[in-house]
Amino acid sequence: MEIEKLKSLEKSQDIINKYVGISSFGKNRIVYLPMLIGIGLLMFVVMVFLGNVTETIGMPIIIGLIAVSILCFVMVKIISNATKKKLLLETKSAPTCIGKIVVGNDMEKVYHCIYTTEEHRHDEQFVDDIADKIWAAISNPSGPVEHQVVNLFRPDFIKPNEFSKKLPLLFTENKEVWTKQVSFKLATVQIMEQIKADEDKFAMVAIVAENARFLSDYYAK
Numbered sequence: 750m751e752i753e754k755l756k757s758l759e760k761s762q763d764i765i766n767k768y769v770g771i772s773s774f775g776k777n778r779i780v781y782l783p784m785l786i787g788i789g790l791l792m793f794v795v796m797v798f799l800g801n802v803t804e805t806i807g808m809p810i811i812i813g814l815i816a817v818s819i820l821c822f823v824m825v826k827i828i829s830n831a832t833k834k835k836l837l838l839e840t841k842s843a844p845t846c847i848g849k850i851v852v853g854n855d856m857e858k859v860y861h862c863i864y865t866t867e868e869h870r871h872d873e874q875f876v877d878d879i880a881d882k883i884w885a886a887i888s889n890p891s892g893p894v895e896h897q898v899v900n901l902f903r904p905d906f907i908k909p910n911e912f913s914k915k916l917p918l919l920f921t922e923n924k925e926v927w928t929k930q931v932s933f934k935l936a937t938v939q940i941m942e943q944i945k946a947d948e949d950k951f952a953m954v955a956i957v958a959e960n961a962r963f964l965s966d967y968y969a970k
Contacts, residue, residue, distance in 0.1 A: 750947050752871050755845045755967060758954070764843045768954050768962055769833060780828045787821030790814050843954050845964060846870040848931065849880050850949040852887070852902050858933045861902045863916070865926045866955045873950060879916075879926055886920075894919050901928050913959045931963055940968045 758764050794814055797806050846864040853860025863883070869875040886895040887902060894917050901914055913929035931953075933941060944951045952967035 750847060750873060750950055750952070752873075755847070755871060755952055758952075758964070758967060759842045759845050761843065764954060764964075764966060765956070767966070768843060768964075769956055780825055780832070783821040783824040783828070787818040787825065790818035790821070794818070843956050844870060844958075845967075846953040846955050846961060847873055847876050848951050848953040848961070848963070849876040850931075850944070850951070851880050851883050851928070852904050853930075854904060858936075859930055860933070861904070861928055862931045862951075862953075863926055863928050864953050864955065864961055865924060866958045866961070867925050869924060870955075875924075876950065877948070879921060882920065883916075913961060925958075927959065927961065929961060933963070936963070936965070940965070943968060 794811055797803055797811060803811060844866050846866055847870065848862045848864040850860045850862050853862075863876060863879055864870070865875070883898055883902060886898045890896045890899050897917050898920055901916065908930055911930060913927040916926045916928060918925070933944075936944075952964035953961045954964040955961035
């Protein structure tokens with residue numbers, strides 16, 4: 750990988766502006782309360798109509814539930830915008846990282862990947878060494894720590910929108926390493942060929958450490 754190019758993107762205001770919004774969502778966990786309430790109410794209303802029980806519930810109540818759900822989504826927007834604005838003011842750089850594919854689903858193009866946001870974030874050998882340890886643990890889990898690692902990389906858990914999870918510090922020699930499921934469905938053939946040429950390593954940006962994102966701008970001409 751072109752490490753100097755990766756490093757240079759950390760100070761790019763364009764990168765900060767582009768990724769701060771998607772990185773900030775969920776940073777304030779309060780946003781999930783109105784979001785879940787809004788989704789739950791809408792699902793209930795849909796079931797009411799599908800079950801033909803609108804007369805039993807009554808249209809005034811149904812309209813009220815719809816209004817409350819809309820209000821919940823407005824609150825989600827307000828909270829998200831406030832969180833984004835605060836993070837944008839606080840962010841002076843956009844830490845870039847080397848991500849590495851470990852295991853995944855080739856059909857869905859979703860993969861369990863690893864990265865670190867600390868001093869080894871641009872160290873290819875470091876992520877390769879951690880990946881080697883993970884593969885060894887998957888092949889032969891010899892203790893409770895290895896079993897924890899195996900559970901983190903189970904390929905049947907394909908959820909690319911989940912927040913990243915930390916690998917056990919005992920496994921990574923007290924270095925903070927994250928695992929995240931990354932979707933490459935929108936990546937071009939050329940990008941995927943470049944990732945393959947780089948031995949399954951690719952560029953990520955981690956404005957929020959537990960919500961790193963695929964850095965497609967690294968691959969721009």
